Amino acid sequence: MMHEYIWACSQCFTCWIRCPFVNNPGGLVAIMREVAVRNAFEATKDLLKPYGRVLLKVMTTGNQLSADMLQPDFFPDWGPKMADNMENLRAKRLAIPFDVGKSVKTAWEVSLETAIEMYTIWRETGIFEMLEKLDPNLYNVIMDIVEENEERYEELYEEEE
Numbered sequence: 667m668m669h670e671y672i673w674a675c676s677q678c679f680t681c682w683i684r685c686p687f688v689n690n691p692g693g694l695v696a697i698m699r700e701v702a703v704r705n706a707f708e709a710t711k712d713l714l715k716p717y718g719r720v721l722l723k724v725m726t727t728g729n730q731l732s733a734d735m736l737q738p739d740f741f742p743d744w745g746p747k748m749a750d751n752m753e754n755l756r757a758k759r760l761a762i763p764f765d766v767g768k769s770v771k772t773a774w775e776v777s778l779e780t781a782i783e784m785y786t787i788w789r790e791t792g793i794f795e796m797l798e799k800l801d802p803n804l805y806n807v808i809m810d811i812v813e814e815n816e817e818r819y820e821e822l823y824e825e826e827e
């Protein structure tokens with residue numbers, strides 16, 4: 667169950683709402699997932715491998731997806747029409763009638779301050795450590811970006827002082 671079933675839960679918490687005794691299987695699943703990740707089970711590593719791009723984006727920018735990730739070979743299960751969506755991507759983004767930061771690399775603009783706050787949360791809650799155990803290569807890539815942004819932030823902060 668730790669290797670398979672816990673990852674099939676969508677964390678909708680319908681079970682919690684419906685249970686006459688207010689039991690919370692979805693909450694238990696969340697705890698079991700954390701145990702699986704913290705202990706870097708082999709099955710968990712395999713399972714999370716396809717989400718490398720998403721993890722990279724989330725952990726460095728706070729965005730789960732960006733327009734430039736909508737590519738057929740990134741997510742083959744999204745079907746053959748995905749390639750059409752990539753045509754004129756920048757023009758399509760600019761045509762969106764509200765501000766999306768005019769970027770294809772993030773879904774919305776993330777300030778350096780927000781990114782630094784996020785990195786602090788990842789650090790303080792042990793998320794970076796978990797990632798290092800699960801996927802050392804991805805961890806190194808992410809830490810390069812994090813450290814570069816932290817240095818940039820420090821330089822800006824020193825200039826202001």
Ligand code: SF4
Pocket residue numbers: 674675676677678679680681682691692693695
């Ligand atoms: S176990 Fe609960 S939270 Fe998970 S998918 Fe089923 S109903 Fe939803």
